[in-house]
């Protein structure tokens with residue numbers, strides 16, 4: 001009997017609406033569901049879903065290792081859930097009693113590239129309820145700069161591009177054709193309707209090919225490019241002056257002597273330190289800004305946006321410049337002709353791009369990991385946000401906006417963690433504006449806490465997926481740290497190398513074997529208004545369970561049941577759903593989802609200002625200054641090239657796989673059998689490399705093997721490689737790759753964890769110097 005079950009694919013952020021075909025209780029195919037707002041297409045990964053669900057390598061029972069860590073054969077023994085949960089809870093509770101709950105860390109795989117998105121808040125809640133401030137995931141290499149720099153600048157995360165109404169779209173280090181199918185479809189439609197397109201990417205991939213401007217940026221120089229582009233807009237008067245004057249902190253005066261905002265407290269004794277000062281150019285005198293009402297105290301006359309003024313204060317005369325003046329001057333520092341060598345973009349192209357932005361508004365933009373993985377990633381996120389502010393399109397129709405979405409109760413449980421515990425978050429002292437503020441720690445900090453006990457020991461780890469040996473820099477550090485753990489639990493669908501030394505492994509079921517709730521499908525108002533409870537399509541394999549079930553059961557065993565609805569999932573769902581006004585019954589009756597009657601409210605700031613300290617867009621950030629960072633984005637203009645490592649290495653995703661997953665699935669492996677490294681044919685020629693040759697890439701950190709693929713869109717001194725390769729595909733008889741050592745195929749061996757972004761601790765996954773040569777003997781496994 002054939003059944004067609006509606007739902008959405010949960011394998012990545014795109015959440016494409018789909019129909020699962022089930023024959024006699026078995027998933028046989030997945031098809032797009034064109035009636036769904038994200039359902040016009042599915043990718044090859046969803047087509048391979050039956051391979052994934054029925055893979056013979058699936059974990060189907062809780063496992064306990066029976067040999068010491070480090071032994072090549074863990075000799076896993078199958079145990080019952082009760083045994084597993086009892087052992088885990090007694091071990092981690094004992095660990096917390098001995099060294100504090102912070103000595104137990106949690107790890108979670110990416111919600112953008114796995115189906116953990118359904119359970120992500122619950123995993124965070126478990127850590128918080130347990131009292132651990134230490135949860136590690138991909139954020140510093142993934143979304144920190146993209147979501148939290150708009151937050152600092154505009155008071156909201158990066159809104160979605162309102163593609164339908166955009167005049168021009170800017171895709172910056174983001175390739176949705178590979179990474180977010182539903183967004184790619186929305187862009188395609190906008191393009192058909194005449195919307196202009198700018199792509200910033202070292203490769204011409206996806207939309208790069210037909211773009212109105214493709215800026216072949218040098219990896220890692222995006223921040224500088226953003227400043228140069230902003231300078232071009234400002235110099236030509238191609239920005240929304242009124243918007244910046246009325247809605248940013250651009251007019252506020254900054255003291256030259258200490259780089260801080262001039263406030264009323266500087267003007268009169270007992271004045272408010274919260275009240276900023278601007279210059280009224282009609283009356284030619286200072287005017288006070290009242291933060292609470294977000295208005296000037298004296299509304300008559302014009303406020304000056306640029307300029308410098310000497311002001312009489314209680315400290316004597318002070319020289320001040322406006323924040324906008326400071327911003328313009330800083331941008332200008334990155335606008336000279338030498339910038340072409342640094343960014344790879346010519347002044348002419350920069351001019352044409354700026355003109356396009358000016359002529360074809362409203363502009364909307366999206367950026368992601370292309371700009372995330374270098375040591376200046378956070379300030380790059382700031383520089384892009386500031387550039388965007390100049391257009392005045394923020395939260396406007398056709399700009400980046402926060403579409404209205406179904407409201408859910410937040411269950412992350414940040415409130416469950418005490419201030420004292422929060423203060424212990426690893427890395428928070430060193431990086432007070434980093435992911436630590438959200439209770440997320442970097443893998444580097446985790447490894448030093450495990451390996452050196454610094455600043456305090458972490459001895460146990462509970463991982464919900466993730467494969468840091470393949471996805472984070474310095475796999476050797478990860479390996480050493482993971483081996484040293486007293487107790488390590490890993491929950492996954494498949495065994496992975498990062499779990500090789502775990503004490504207990506728990507089997508997780510796939511998204512097709514369990515329900516999942518999604519409120520908002522992001523890519524348009526219509527999609528964002530959609531709420532859906534994806535039904536389970538088939539029974540879970542063996543004894544596998546959902547991550548959420550594992551979290552709830554573990555919580556009960558740990559004595560934390562109360563914070564988890566005493567294990568009652570229905571009650572938890574009802575609690576989540578409450579503010580949406582949609583009942584669980586209604587959702588179950590409508591497995592295709594329910595569109596709520598929500599409408600976009602554009603330019604919300606007109607009523608409430610921005611959610612920032614000044615209630616305006618923060619061009620100049622005193623919050624950054626107070627934390628020891630430049631208040632305006634500043635960048636190291638790269639040092640001269642290293643003659644020993646003459647090439648610059650970056651990486652990108654492939655459509656077939658998410659990160660280190662899915663190489664075992666025949667449909668996908670047939671289509672992408674080996675790790676490829678893209679190289680310009682002229683460069684290949686210089687190094688005596690032919691297309692399809694096996695090559696070895698070397699950095700000062702390590703080596704990696706791959707197959708050369710010619711790509712003449714790259715700059716001659718730039719290489720772009722895949723990552724995440726380790727797994728065999730037994731069904732096709734293809735062997736796996738070593739994680740480390742001479743034969744390895746693991747890109748991240750090339751990357752140091754010492755060179756980091758001082759704000760977020762992102763690293764050089766997309767900005768490392770390297771050399772390449774042909775392998776003398778072709779021994780890379782086939």
Ligand SMILES: Nc1nc2c(c(=O)[nH]1)N[C@H]1C(S)=C(S)[C@@H](COP(=O)(O)OP(=O)(O)OC[C@H]3O[C@@H](n4cnc5c(=O)[nH]c(N)nc54)[C@H](O)[C@@H]3O)O[C@H]1N2
Nearest residue numbers: 112113173174175179219220368369370652653655658659
């Ligand atoms: N198929 C697939 N889809 C995925 C995922 C996956 O692994 N596979 N992962 C999901 C996740 S977790 C994420 S975060 C998103 C990421 O989605 P994207 O950010 O779109 O992913 P990438 O293709 O890795 O990177 C985008 C582009 O950045 C370019 N790039 C490389 N270096 C630089 C640089 O220095 N500057 C600029 N401007 N561009 C650069 C690359 O050439 C690439 O075209 O995708 C999600 N979707």
Ligand SMILES: Nc1nc2c(c(=O)[nH]1)N[C@H]1C(S)=C(S)[C@@H](COP(=O)(O)OP(=O)(O)OC[C@H]3O[C@@H](n4cnc5c(=O)[nH]c(N)nc54)[C@H](O)[C@@H]3O)O[C@H]1N2
Nearest residue numbers: 109110114115116138142464465466467471491659660723
């Ligand atoms: N060189 C380089 N490295 C990168 C990147 C890059 O562009 N270049 N991108 C980075 C980015 S953006 C990200 S987000 C990270 C991702 O890094 P990770 O989160 O480590 O991602 P994966 O490699 O996909 O690891 C996923 C593991 O989780 C398991 N898994 C999949 N689904 C589930 C689930 O529903 N539940 C559970 N419990 N487990 C599941 C998989 O089987 C696999 O073992 O990688 C980063 N690493």
Ligand code: SF4
Nearest residue numbers: 009012015016043046
């Ligand atoms: S892009 Fe592919 S993997 Fe991602 S949700 Fe859509 S169909 Fe699934």
Ligand SMILES: [Mo]
Nearest residue numbers: 110112138142
């Ligand atoms: Mo990511």
